[in-house]
Amino acid sequence: KQEVTQIPAALSVPEGENLVLNCSFTDSAIYNLQWFRQDPGKGLTSLLLIQSSQREQTSGRLNASLDKSSGRSTLYIAASQPGDSATYLCAVRQGDNFNKFYFGSGTKLNVKP
Amino acid sequence: EPEVTQTPSHQVTQMGQEVILRCVPISNHLYFYWYRQILGQKVEFLVSFYNNEISEKSEIFDDQFSVERPDGSNFTLKIRSTKLEDSAMYFCASSPQGATNEKLFFGSGTQLSVL
Numbered sequence: 001k002q003e004v005t006q007i008p009a010a011l012s013v014p015e016g017e018n019l020v021l022n023c024s025f026t027d028s029a030i031y032n033l034q035w036f037r038q039d040p041g042k043g044l045t046s047l048l049l050i051q052s053s054q055r056e057q058t059s060g061r062l063n064a065s066l067d068k069s070s071g072r073s074t075l076y077i078a079a080s081q082p083g084d085s086a087t088y089l090c091a092v093r094q095g096d097n098f099n100k101f102y103f104g105s106g107t108k109l110n111v112k113p
Numbered sequence: 114e115p116e117v118t119q120t121p122s123h124q125v126t127q128m129g130q131e132v133i134l135r136c137v138p139i140s141n142h143l144y145f146y147w148y149r150q151i152l153g154q155k156v157e158f159l160v161s162f163y164n165n166e167i168s169e170k171s172e173i174f175d176d177q178f179s180v181e182r183p184d185g186s187n188f189t190l191k192i193r194s195t196k197l198e199d200s201a202m203y204f205c206a207s208s209p210q211g212a213t214n215e216k217l218f219f220g221s222g223t224q225l226s227v228l
Contacts, residue, residue: 004155031213031214032213032214034216034217036219041222041224042221042222043117043119043204043219043220043221043222044156044204044206044219045219046216046217046218046219049214049216051214089156091156091217093213099144099146099161099163099168099169099211100158100161100169100171101148101158101217102158103155103156103157104155105154105155106155
């Protein structure tokens with residue numbers, strides 16, 4: 001069964017820092033990987049989707065990379081802002097039943113002013 | 114931007130009662146999903162639904178759970194006899210065609226508390 005792990009579980013940085021969030025998965029037979037943002041008590045906002053054939057995707061200050069063979073993805077946030085404070089989740093879409101996403105437990109990010 | 118909407122945002126119920134969680138997927142989407150997140154745990158898949166049928170369900174989705182698309186816009190999750198361990202945030206999601214290259218779009222969730 002696919003296991004998705006995110007490190008670190010929590011991260012606190014001063015405003016303006018560049019940072020990297022890590023996601024690893026045990027089964028490399030994935031269709032794609034999606035990064036989400038979750039604010040407290042709220043839903044999941046899609047940030048970036050990387051297909052299995054892609055190496056990276058960029059949106060504004062966010063850049064996500066994927067190394068499918070090693071089972072790793074990173075989310076790079078440039079010039080962090082207090083508004084970036086949230087929990088970041090990665091999820092992989094996988095398997096015979098491709099409608100299922102497996103989620104990591106998230107990295108809780110706090111950007112201090 | 115179109116959104117998946119869920120009602121209610123919070124639901125409190127007594128153990129053994131039936132609850133119905135409601136979702137309005139994005140209007141031109143064809144695949145619908147329910148996920149849940151127990152406090153402090155990972156978001157986990159419950160069920161996917163396409164063309165008025167369940168296309169896949171997890172081991173969590175037992176006989177106490179059912180889904181329905183009663184009309185052209187709503188998608189519901191029913192829990193027949195709630196248990197304490199059903200307390201969780203329930204997320205509805207939709208995708209355009211269910212293709213492997215598509216994003217999932219999530220609603221803001223219904224926080225279910227079973228007392």
